[in-house]
Amino acid sequence: MTMATRRTILKGGLTLAALPALSGIALGQEKLKVGFAYLAVPGDYGWTYAHDQGANDLIEALGDKVEVTKVENVGEAGPNVERVLRELAQQGNKLIFATTFGHMEAAVKVSAEFPDVIFEHCTGYMTAPNLGTYNARFYEGRAVIGTIAGHMSKAGVAGYIASFPIPEVVMGMNAFVIAARKVNPNFVLKAAYLSTWFDPAKEGAQAQAFIDQGCDFITQHTDSPAPVELCERLGVPCFGQASDMSAFGPKMCLTSIVDNWGPHYIRTAEAVIAGTWKPAQPWDGLKEGGLVVTPYNATVPADVQAAADAVKQGQIDGTFHIFKGPLKDKDGGEFVADGVTPDDGFLLSMQTYAEGIEVIQ
């Protein structure tokens, strides 16, 4: 009995241990080896989960043509990131995705050391001949959920659980409140920065505080499903972030904005295989499928669904832009002039809060 067990362990160990050595040599040109460096673990049900879903989409779509390696918990910055990117390149990966903003400096550095390896960096702005970036227009989804909140909120006050005051987060907040105020001109959005992307207990406590102070809608730009789970118990409507969080809020999670990286990963891998890849900086929106708004909860009334769909469709066919002026900032000054549709550069460096936001930094 004990002998058998030990033998099985040994056998299993040896066969599998031999695999990595073989794969590097035998597969050569046939498979494209693709490496992913993850900020945290897929189990966060947020940012990294969404990237992992994208990686799985890639595996499913291209099957034998790719071999995918994922490294978890690489962290936000520093020598660890560099080391992991270098390790992935040394393992023979020819396409490497660095999946968070903090990986930018490391990606620039390591991509220069491996000119024959293609790197892509998520949400950054620096490029090189073998380094591209990719991002998604999350704010388009925020405009959709803001519309829903504007229609359905009785108090006209929503709470926004935020991470850091970076342009991406400010942009999302603004899109939400602008959309809500198109429906209810008195709508107020209270926002709180937690200085963390992931602390379930703190996110939950912040949601509770918002609700206790009269917010009747909760939305978040942090990664854990804790606020959704809390809202489900308290009967407060909310929205999922980064991944479909309806499992945590079957009744109260009205819809989720899903970061949908799969299409980009598949397109990029195909381009690399075909030899047509060029460094680019795609910023995919609802139109390109860079993000997806999941089907609305049955509790969302039909007219609200129709209004949300109109905002969604307008952004897909380009007839609606949430940041089209005139817009005021939170102190009443001019934010976007009348008739102006701001360019991407304006959006990507956004630091100003739109009218209706109450925030403390």
Next chain:
Amino acid sequence: MQFRLEKRPQPSRLMLYAAPVLAVLLTMVAGAVLFSALGYNGIGAVLEIFTKPLTNPLKWQDLGVKAAPLIIIAVGLSIAYRANVWNIGAEGQYVAGALGGTAVALLTMKMQGPWILPVMILCGILAGMALAAIPAFLKTQLDVNEILTTLMLNYAVVQLLYFLLRTSWKDPMGFSFPKTPLFTASQSLPFLWPGTIMHWGVPTAIVVALVAWFVMSRSVFGFQVRVVGSAPNAARYGGFSAKRTVWLALLVSGGLAGLAGVLEAAGPFRQLVPAFPTGYGFTAIIVAFLGRLSPLGCVIAGLVLAISYVGGEVAQTTLGLPSAATGIFQGMLLFFLLAGDVFVRYRLKAVSTRPAGEAA
């Protein structure tokens, strides 16, 4: 039959050196069994983690860069622990060192010159010492337990880092991301050889260990520390001041942790980010113990821990082992080491407690 521990008349020299080796071997065996039981390739995982970083020359510089801060901090801690001063605030002192160096860097952004980096390093060391001076003062003047004060200060300093990065130290060109600007060339640690990632912090770690070894084994200070630590009463008769030893132990360990922090900030990071504290100050406690509280032992122990980190990443890329495995291996390594330690001072003696013939 039962086993009983019996005190050795003399600590065993053999076990002193055999225990860490045994601990590493036992960790490998236990890790292989545990991960096999969990459905992973246990033996493969152990081989990847513990041998790949050594057999693959590409990984050597990674090991050096990873081990350097661990060694520098652990050398300082081993001196403090020898003196029976339990500084577990190295994480905070490491961050303080980075803060001290970065403060200089931010003031000298528009300047150039070879003097900038030495000033940064000096300020880093001083910042680490300053933070360690708080528990030293409280311990010597008010007899406040240094374990508790050093532990508490870790978290306060990390919050200070967050605060500075979010407010006045934020890169004005950084789109409001909480990080400082990249350091200039005059503010960055040069590389040993161009084209590698091996920076001057790596040989610094070796030099620090050698100097500490020399001081501890050859100087009056080293003798004083060892006497105060192992026999406080004898030390009092010998005229050694316990208070001065506490001050020295905390200032040296705090200063070295600060040095590691500023080297890490000016070397691999070249800026400060909220992700800067990565628990090196806590891992270095493992290193200090694994290294038998001896400066040269810390060099080897630092390498072993670096192997477990780098190897853990290798095992992720080649075997799909989860990142959590690294923590499990490090935890087990320390468990086995601490358990093995007992045989340095004691030996196992079989004592028959039952009549012969009865199964034990």
Next chain:
Amino acid sequence: MSIEFIVAIIVAIVLVATPILLAGLGELVVEKAGVLNLGVEGMMLIGAVTGFAVTATFGNPYLGVLAAALAGSAASMIFGFLTLSLSANQVATGLALTIFGGGFSALAGKAFLGRTVPAFTQLFPGELATHPIWRVIFGYSPIVYFSLFMCAAIAWFLKRTRSGLILRAVGENDLSAHSIGYSVLGVRYAAVAFGGAMAGIAGSMFSLVLTPIWAEGLTAGRGWIALALVVFAAWKPYRLLIGAYLFGAVMTLEVHAKAAGGFFSALPSELWAALPYLATIVVLVLISLRRSGLSGAPACLGKPFIPTA
């Protein structure tokens, strides 16, 4: 400010305070016996994942809490064996337990990611438990009432019972306790196991009550706050209760200040986060200044027991 709002704030304070209260009470007993276990965070994580896994599998949160207590206790026995039987260094062993617990819980919890668990049913009738005002007394999870009961029980045990006296004697002067014939190691093993169980329950409060999900690193450093709390409370159970609610109030006021703006928002959030640790250092200093002897740390705290044979 309406009374309902004040009630809501009190309820929030009690909820965030309860895990650190539970873990702190356990650690208090451990430290009173003269042992310093820095592995609280690791034991909490092991308790959190075990409680969640058992509740998700069997559908009964009470069973989950029980399993969490057992798991925390089992983890503490690694610490106990090394530090008590083998006289290993307590600081290093406790840190190892925290590192190990973090890794182990992450690995063990992989199968339970993304799952939800059934909640505790209310102990009191719905009219009281969900009443906008009376919920301040009746509206909590059973673990909250358990924590209050344990606080009273531990205070009574330490002060009024013979066993409690022995435990304190072992922590104050292990050699004399040994020479009168008490089993120093036996008492310390029991204390460490109890501390582990309480840390395990504290962990399960996160995964079953506060945020009923499992995620890696769910407790996010609250174990270290619990350690600070024991010192803050000067090793006294009732002071620990007050301290836990004070720390809880700091954490709650922080999120409310952010939601409301106004006066409190003038202070940076990092200061709020650092406050429990800074306050603990201040309390340590105050204790030393008073020098009343009894309110200080147990004399044998953190030192291995080596009987002079």
